[in-house]
Amino acid sequence: MAFFNYKAYDSSGAKSEGLIEATSEQDAINKLKVQKLLPFEVKEEQKRATTGVLFQSKVSLADLEFLTAELSLLLATGVRIDRGLDIIRRTKAKAALAQMLANISSSIKKGSSLSQALRAYPDVFDNLYCNLIELGEASGNLSEIFSGIAKDLKFKRELQRKIIGSLTYPCVILFVCILSIFFIFNFIIPKMADMFGQLNSLPWYTQLMLSISEWMNDYQVFLALAVIASVPALIWASKREGFQHWWHKTALKLPVIANASATVERIRFNSGLSLMLKAGVPIDQALELAAGNIKNHVLHHEMTIARKKVKRGSQLTPALQQTSLYPPFYISLLEVGEESGNLDIVFDEIANRSRQDFETWTDNMTSLIEPLMILFMGGFVGGIVVIMLMSMISLNDVGF
Incomplete structure (x- = not known):
């Protein structure tokens, strides 16, 4: 077919x-x-x-958000899940998504549940997504579950688009800077080298500029190959468990990245936990399922210890306070939620506040990157131009 x-x-x-x-x-x-x-x-x-x-071999985050929101709407209007999948498959003309929906629909028609069919695609639907769908099937509020997941996916997609849009301008500046450096050291400075070739002595900055140009002309092919090879090497290393442990541990210690890393994990954990508590999942089971949504190995280990303490009878707030996931302000919110019995509302509030914090951090960082890139380009390229002018002026001071 x-x-x-x-x-x-x-x-x-x-x-x-x-x-x-x-x-x-x-x-x-x-x-x-x-x-x-x-x-x-x-x-x-x-x-x-x-x-x-x-570009079409994978289901993107935008496709997943679209699928989840559409299923929520179709189920709310009384459409059966297999019928809803067929409707979306016909209207969303992307090969990867259409093929996946056809396979899921076929599995459901053969007797599998929706959550079982989704688990066949772990790269698209993570454990938290599948667990929430399984809970929605058991409780009968699958439409509400899809609606909650769609809101979370919409935030991720908008944030992803915002970051990409904010980094476009700095990347263009960096690309222009690299092209300028390549042009200067490969075409301009070699012509100047012929001019200085018969001089007995040269200023140190002129000699340095000529040496760099000569080195780039001799080894730029190997330099380009090294840069190109570093990309797949970095991708390969990022999939190794040892590298992941090192990076997760290091990311929590870096001055700028540490807070952002903890905020992202807090969003993942609290949004999933809020959805599960609203679905009626017991707190110990919800903690176990939501902890699987934490990607950082260090924070995941801390949350596993906290979950075991809660399971043994410890109060929730003191157990979570011992993790690096919650600053003091959020601990106070947890205390209020635990005393009032409205933990689902509190976890949802923490997730929303964390989203706002991360958006603010993203805005600040992207606003800072642009002037830094301009200063880098102006300083580097401008410095080379100044050295070239100084070298030309020094011709009058150097004897033949």
Whole structure:
């Protein structure tokens, strides 16, 4: 079976387009005619997507947020889950998402639960997502669970887009700076070297500039290969457990990154914990499931110890106070929530406040990066230009 993008006219003459699953192009046409559609363009999705396979092979965060929000809306209006998956599959014309939805729908029709079908895609649906869906299936409030998850995913997507947008300008400046340096050391300075070639002595800054230019001309290919090779090497190292432990431990000690790392983990933990408590999960079980959403190994270990203390009968607030996840202000909120019995509201409030804190940190950092990049480019490139001018002036002072 393959997917085909189609454009057709319905019985009233209105244009209709979407995605349909069929064994061949003719089979797709026949299925469209059964639906009382007159197709005028049918193309196989896989053939159209081959040129962009690198960009279409995965389900993105935006796709996941769209899927979750749409399922919440469809379930709230009384649509069955398998029917809802088929509707989204036909309207969202991306090969990776359509194929995944087709497989999930097929698993459900064969008797699997939705949570079981989702667990077949761990790269898309994490443990917390699947656990919440399983709780929603058991309690019957699956639509509300999807709605809560969609809000959390929407925040992540907006924050991701905001960070990418804020870093675009500094990256462009850095790219222009690198091109300028490459042009100066490969084309401008070598011509100056011919001018200085017959001089008996040169100022130290001129000699340094010429040496750097000569080194770059001799080894720039190896330098470029080293930079290119560092990217897959860094990706490979980031997947090694030893490197992850080192980085997670180091990230909590760095002055600027430490607070941001703890804030991100606090958002993950508290948002999941709030959703589970609202779904009626006991606090000890909710702590265990939400702790699996913490990526930092150090904080995860601290939360595991706190969860065991709560399970043995310790109060929640003192146990969480011993972790690095909650500053004193949030501990006071936890005390109020534990005394009033409204922990779900408190955890939701902590998650929202942490989101605001992280957005503020992101705004401050991106606002700081832009002038720093401008200063770097102006200082570096400007310094080279000044040295070139000083070298030209020194020609009058150097004897032949």
